[in-house]
Amino acid sequence: MFATFWIGFAWVFRMLQNAILGYYDLIIVTALITNGAYVYQRIKNYWKASQSNVNRHENGALHGKHVIITGGSSGIGKCFAMEVARRGANITIVGRDNERLKLAYDEIIQHCKNRKDQKIECLSLDVTRSAIAVATSFADHEARLGQCYMLVNCAGNAVCGKIEDTAEMTLKHMLDVNLVGSYNCVKAIVPGMKTAKEGKIILVGSQASLLGIYGYSAYCASKFAVRGLAESLSMELKPYNVSVTLALPPDTDTPGFAVEQESKPLETKLISESASLVQPEVVAQQMYEDAMAEKFFSIVGVESFILTTLCSGMSPYSSLYELLLQAQFMGPLKLISAFYRYHFDNIINRCAKERESQKKVE
C-alpha cells in the first residue's frame, strides 16, 4: 500500500518535472530563435542602409505626395500635418470648424519644407455625414493636390461615463465620429490607392481598443470597432501594396483629452493615473515612422508595448522577430495582467464602499 503510494507520487513528480523542463526547453528554444531573428533583422537593416542612402530615401518619400488628415485642426492630427509638411507633402486638413482650420493652416504652413511648391488646403467637412459627400470632396481635392498617398484618420471623440449616465446619443455620436467617419474616408480613397498600387492608411484607435475600462463602455466599444476595421482592411488591401497602420496612443495632451477629463468618473481617473500623459508631437512622429515602415501597430511607451504584445492575438505582425517576441511573451504577460486586474478591481471596490458610506451619512 505504502509502496504503491510512493510509486504513484514519484510518477506524478516525474510528470511534473518533465512538464516543467519541457516548458523551459520551449522557452529556451523560442528565445534562441527570437534572438536569431533579431540579429538577422539588424544585419538586414544594416545591409539595406549601406546599399541605399536611407536618409535621402526617407526625405524624398513624401515629396509632392498628397496626405489627407481628418481632425487636422488640432491635437495629433495637426502635429501629424506639421510632420509631413516638413517632408514636402501636399496636405489637405479636414475639420468641421472653418475658424480652427484656418488657425491650424497658419501654423502648419510655417513647417513647410518648400513653401512655394507645397500646397496645403483646408476642407471643412463632417466626415460622418455621408460616404458620398466625403468621396466627392476628396476627389475634388485630389484633382488639385494629386492622388491621395496617405490617409490619416485623427478625427475622434471621447466621452466617459457609467452606462446609466451616458445618453444614447453620446454613444451614437462616438460611433459616428470614431468608426463611421473613418470608414467613410477609407471607402472614399481606397479605389484610387488600389489603382495606383500604393498607399498608406492610418486609423487611430486607443489603448482602449485593446482593453475595456470602467467608465469607458461607449468609448471602448467604438475604439474596439476601429481595431476590427483596421485588421480587416489590412488583409483586404495587402495585395494592392496599400498598408494599414493602427495607432494606439496612450492618454495624449490634446484639447480632446481636456474635454474627456471633465467627464471622467473617479474610478476611471484613478485607473488611468497609472499611465503617463504623452505629447501629441511624439505620437504623431511615431505614427509617421510606423506607417512608413508599414507596421500594423503604432505605439508609444513601454506600457503600450506590453499591452499590444499581450493583446496581439491574430493581428498582423511586421516581422518574424515581432511574431516570435509576441509568441514568447503573451503567456507570461497574461499572468502579470492578473495583478493589474486585481489593482483595478480594488480601486473600484474601494470607491463603491466610499459611495455607500457617504449615502448613509446623508
Ligand SMILES: *[C@@H]1O[C@H](CO)[C@@H](O)[C@H](O)[C@H]1NC(C)=O
Ligand atoms: C505637390 O507638391 C509638389 C511640391 O512638393 C509639387 O511639385 C506638385 O506639383 C504638387 N502636386 C500637385 C498634383 O499639385
Ligand SMILES: *[C@@H]1O[C@H](CO)[C@@H](O)[C@H](O)[C@H]1NC(C)=O
Ligand atoms: C509599393 O508602395 C511603395 C510606396 O508606398 C512603393 O515605393 C513601391 O514601389 C510599391 N511597390 C509596388 C510593387 O508597386
